[in-house]
Amino acid sequence: MLAVVKDKPLENHIALQEVPVPGVTEGWVLIKVDLIGICGSDLHTYHWTKDYQQRFKGLLPAIIGHEYTGIVEAVGSGVTNVFAGDRVVSRTPISCGRCQPCLSGQEAICNERRLLGVHYDGAMAEYVTVPARNCHRLPPDYSPNLAALSEPISIAFGVIHKIGRPLGKNILIIGPGPIGYFIALLADMAGAHKVFVLGLPSDKKRFELFERYIPGVEVESDLQKLKSKLKQGIKDGGVDVAIEASGSPQGPQMAIELTRKQGLVVQAGIFADSPSIDLNAAVRNQITIKGSPALPERLWDRLLALLASTSKKQQEGFEAAISDIFPLKGAVDAFKKAGERKAMKILLSPKQ
Ligand SMILES: [Zn+2]
Ligand SMILES: [Zn+2]
Numbered sequence: 001m002l003a004v005v006k007d008k009p010l011e012n013h014i015a016l017q018e019v020p021v022p023g024v025t026e027g028w029v030l031i032k033v034d035l036i037g038i039c040g041s042d043l044h045t046y047h048w049t050k051d052y053q054q055r056f057k058g059l060l061p062a063i064i065g066h067e068y069t070g071i072v073e074a075v076g077s078g079v080t081n082v083f084a085g086d087r088v089v090s091r092t093p094i095s096c097g098r099c100q101p102c103l104s105g106q107e108a109i110c111n112e113r114r115l116l117g118v119h120y121d122g123a124m125a126e127y128v129t130v131p132a133r134n135c136h137r138l139p140p141d142y143s144p145n146l147a148a149l150s151e152p153i154s155i156a157f158g159v160i161h162k163i164g165r166p167l168g169k170n171i172l173i174i175g176p177g178p179i180g181y182f183i184a185l186l187a188d189m190a191g192a193h194k195v196f197v198l199g200l201p202s203d204k205k206r207f208e209l210f211e212r213y214i215p216g217v218e219v220e221s222d223l224q225k226l227k228s229k230l231k232q233g234i235k236d237g238g239v240d241v242a243i244e245a246s247g248s249p250q251g252p253q254m255a256i257e258l259t260r261k262q263g264l265v266v267q268a269g270i271f272a273d274s275p276s277i278d279l280n281a282a283v284r285n286q287i288t289i290k291g292s293p294a295l296p297e298r299l300w301d302r303l304l305a306l307l308a309s310t311s312k313k314q315q316e317g318f319e320a321a322i323s324d325i326f327p328l329k330g331a332v333d334a335f336k337k338a339g340e341r342k343a344m345k346i347l348l349s350p351k352q
Contacts, residue, residue, distance in 0.1 A: 002350065003125035004331045007061040011048045014064070014335055016328075022121065022129040024076040029132045031088060035148035035325070036123050037067035038338045038346045040177065040247065041270065046335050049272035055118055065124025066092040066117040069138070069147035079132040087142055089150045089304075090134040092116050093294050108294040124331065126350045136300055139308070145319045146307055148347055149182075153318065154295040155268065156182035157303045160190060162266050162290045163241050167191040172230075172239040172258055174198045175246025175269055176206040176219070178321050178345040183243055183268070185317050188214045189310075196239060198226055198254065199246075206344060213317035223254065236260035243268055249275035261285045268292050321345045327352035 007015045024030045042064050044052040056062060072086045082088055095102050095110035102110050116122050116130060123130075138147055156179055160166060171192045173180045176199040184195050197210055197219045207219040220226040231237055238260035244251040247269030255265045256277070265287055282289060295303065307318070323343040326334035328350040338346045 001126035002328055003063045003121075004065060004328070004348075005061050005063055006045050006056065009048060009053065009056075009060060012046060012339065013048070014046050014331065016331055017061075019063070019125070021127050024074050024129060026077045027079060027132055028076045028129050029072050029079060029082055029088075029135060030074045030127055030129050031070040031090075031123070031135075032073045033068050033070040033123050033126060033128055033350050034087075034144055035069055035347050035349055036065050037148055037152065038334060038348070039065075039067050039152065040179065042117075042124075043335070043338055044270065044272060046339060047272070051270065051272065059119060062118065063121040063123075063125050063128075064117045065122035066115070067148065067151040068123040068128070069144055069150070070123070070128070072135075073127065075132065082132055082135045082137055087138045087140060087144070087147065088135045089138065089147050090116070090130045090136065091154075091294065091297060091300060092151065094120060094131060094134060105298050106296055108296045124328070124348065126328070136304055138304065142308065143315065143319065145322055145347075146315060149318055149321060149345065150304065150307065152178055152345070153182045153186075153307065154300065154303055155179055155292070156186050157299065157306075158295040159183050159243055159245075159266050159268050159292045160186045161295075161299060162292045163187075163264065166241070168193050169240040170194045170196070170234055172196040172198065172242040172255070174242065174244050174251045174255055175248070176203045176210060177245065177341075179268060180243070180245040181206070181209060181321055181344065182318070183245060184210055184214050184217065185314070188217075189314065194218065194233075196220065196226065196230070198223065202341070205342065209320055209344065213320060226258070230258060234260070238263060240264065241266065245269050247271050249273050251275065252277045256282045256285075256287055256289075259285070259287055261287075263287055265289045266292050322347055325349055325352075
């Protein structure tokens with residue numbers, strides 16, 4: 001089968017290779033991949049940033065990719081929760097089931113956590129094999145495009161869950177990429193008062209998407225202008241919640257400075273280079289900072305049910321994040337395009 005492989009420790013590099021179709025073992029399932037997205041983390045792997053060099057230490061060559069949907073082709077012995085022919089999505093962290101985080105329902109931060117597409121061969125291929133317990137079945141009529149987006153939407157859902165109650169709050173999102181966009185859609189659905197988005201002048205096309213699907217959204221590429229907007233428009237002088245979803249080293253500092261006293265900063269972006277931040281403002285203003293990694297299993301079914309029950313317009317809003325669908329064999333071009341940051345979410349289709 002055809003697969004996208006990080007075969008060599010090179011910058012701006014992935015390779016397309018012919019590899020054997022994996023077999024199924026006890027408790028695991030074989031899935032025929034239907035659509036798979038290029039994640040920001042796949043771009044870190046492609047660019048070979050420092051954090052990802054560490055992550056893949058001793059693990060090359062590896063088939064990458066984890067944001068996918070597909071149809072179950074075969075199940076291993078002992079599998080009772082999914083069946084051949086089911087449309088599924090799966091969670092990325094593969095957990096041990098025995099450690100303290102696992103036993104407390106936080107298996108996404110398992111002490112022995114392994115990741116699909118890093119420690120185990122990923123889904124950017126014609127077939128992938130994953131533990132059955134990582135899979136979620138979807139109804140046959142579930143939109144494949146929406147299913148393919150469910151993993152990155154789950155990251156956004158985790159951020160909203162960290163906020164607790166977004167109802168009536170002023171929320172700032174730094175970084176208008178796909179995760180930032182999904183956070184904005186979910187915050188709006190959850191009744192946020194106003195959603196502000198900070199990006200770069202080069203994000204003009206992305207801003208249009210926000211404006212099309214989020215009524216009253218305020219997009220801005222000029223930090224000073226945003227500051228004065230917040231000063232005039234909000235009596236507390238800062239937002240209730242700032243979400244850093246850019247992974248830019250300047251992001252966390254901006255998030256802290258644009259948040260009101262006793263507000264919340266949620267860190268969702270992953271950094272290529274460690275940011276240097278002055279935390280005095282966070283101390284003096286009693287700001288809470290939370291990290292938000294992958295969504296735990298217990299919240300996944302809630303997310304999938306929410307996505308299944310959204311209005312046509314909302315579903316269209318999520319799916320509008322897909323800017324391109326490339327054939328799997330065009331993966332090298334797709335990564336090149338994704339690396340330019342002009343596209344939103346790029347999907348690959350092994351069927352084409
Ligand atoms: Zn991802
Ligand atoms: Zn564990």
